[in-house]
Amino acid sequence: MDAFDGLPMSSEPDLDTTRRRGRSRNDRRAGDASRGRRRPRFEWRVWGERPGLRRRLYQYTEERYVEFCRDVYLCSEEPAMSVKIRRGQLEVKEQLDVRVGFQQWKRPLRHPLPCPPSTVAALLVALTHVRTDQSNIARRNEPVDLSSILQLSTAAGIEPIEVYKRRERFRVDGQRVEKTTMKIKGSPFTLKCAVLEGSDLDDLIRLRRVLRLDDGHNISIHQALAQTVRRRGGVLSTQETR
Secondary structure (H helix, E strand, C coil): CCCCCCCCCCCCCCCCCCEEECCCHHHHHHHHHCCCCCCCEEEEEEECCCCCHHHHHHHHCCEEEEEEEEEEEEECCCCCEEEEEECCEEEEEEEEEEECCEEEECCCEEEECCECHHHHHHHHHHHHCCCHHHHHHHCCCCCECHHHHHHHHHHCCCEEEEEEEEEEEEEECCEEEEEEEEEECCCCCEEEEEEEEECCHHHHHHHHHHCCCCCCCCCCHHHHHHHHHHCCCCHHHHCCEC
16 A cells, blocks of 8 residues: 555645654653754755665664655755745744754744744745845735745745655664655655754764765755756656656
């Protein structure tokens, strides 16, 4: 059975379609792992099939669960800002630095929808670096809903890309490891990636080596989606699976 069977496939991406299963009894420890939640997070994301990764993860994992969700990414030419819509919220993440190949990101800012016009105007300026075209948005009197955000983004040259995700998540030495499969709505492509996330850079560097994930390029989701949908080629062109 397709892992995405049962997920709503309507045109309303703000519905909460997240499902989790297989959560460990160690879930109570999540509070311990989240103590650094306010600290910037390091991420390492490599694309394509990773033979043997699941077997290696089962050797080291402390906790595992599977999550299904649906996101809409606003894909612009700005690599240091990731914007998506998930569970009725606009989620904005800003890149701070790159260290030993790991991208360091601020913790996401979440804006429940509908949100103030000034928020949307400021976001579009940050993504496009064009201020004049966004002044009319900030002067609106009513909050901006999902449909309006998608229309305004498209008009500003920012491509909304909707994806359906299966995320298999593992906790290893207090850091998060994730195997993700993404179907792109309206496209024949399925993308696969492996991700390391956490606040302890030394532990992440060691995990990258132990799990044999140090042989690829670290590319964020919004950049990977833009490369794939626009068919620009690059490192993803040989790692897509139909």
